[in-house]
Amino acid sequence: MQITTQRDGETLTVLLTGELDHHSAAPLRVELDRLLSDRSIRCLALDLRGVSFMDSSGLGIVLGRYKLMKEHGGILQIVGAARPVERILKMAGVYALLEQQKAERGEGHVG
């Protein structure tokens, strides 16, 4: 799994490329949490357009970062998920969770 980051103000965009399973989840979690130790990041945008495979281990990563950003008073965005990845995210209610997060903050640009 390759990680490319781009910082734009308070937003950190993380582009993931490769297969996201239990094997790749562990080092990815460590790297994301290292990046997110910078508390000036208020929005984590996970760009999943390069994720060619994802199972429920990837859900664990997404839901874990959602909780972490919430604890930090920030938000999580998911962008660019291909259909098979989107299907798993929908199954676990991730998009509904992000919509709820958007409603709670009264912001219109999340999702």
Next chain:
Amino acid sequence: MLDNEMHVSFLGVSQNESFARMVAAAFASQLNPTIEELTDIRTAVSEAVTNAIIHGYRGMRGMVGMDCTISGRTFTVTVRDEGHGIPDVKLAMQPFYTSVPNLERSGMGFAVMEAFMDSVTVESKVGCGTTVTMQKEIAAVGCDE
């Protein structure tokens, strides 16, 4: 009567998760599945093998067995471990249930298997291991018939 079958076994380490799902998908591809059906199989196999590694062996060294069969247009895959076993299969199959909350698991493994395959059967005995059997009917493509 079986049309075809395949058996592999591999060490229960996370490096073999992608190996297992690729092998299962390669075997199933002789049924001429759609890309979506193949993704379903890869994902379901990945979940079953990950469960065997994380929950079956919990860091212990052990082998995972995978059997695939094709009968007519039905693809069947069985993933077997000889690990700890599941004390309450019904509970383990509940969406969002995880026995290891500290590991940041989503608890969606069995839910994904059930959503992506036509049937999922789990047999488990504490101290002996777990066998997960999943079936999927691969739709016939019009031009092949």
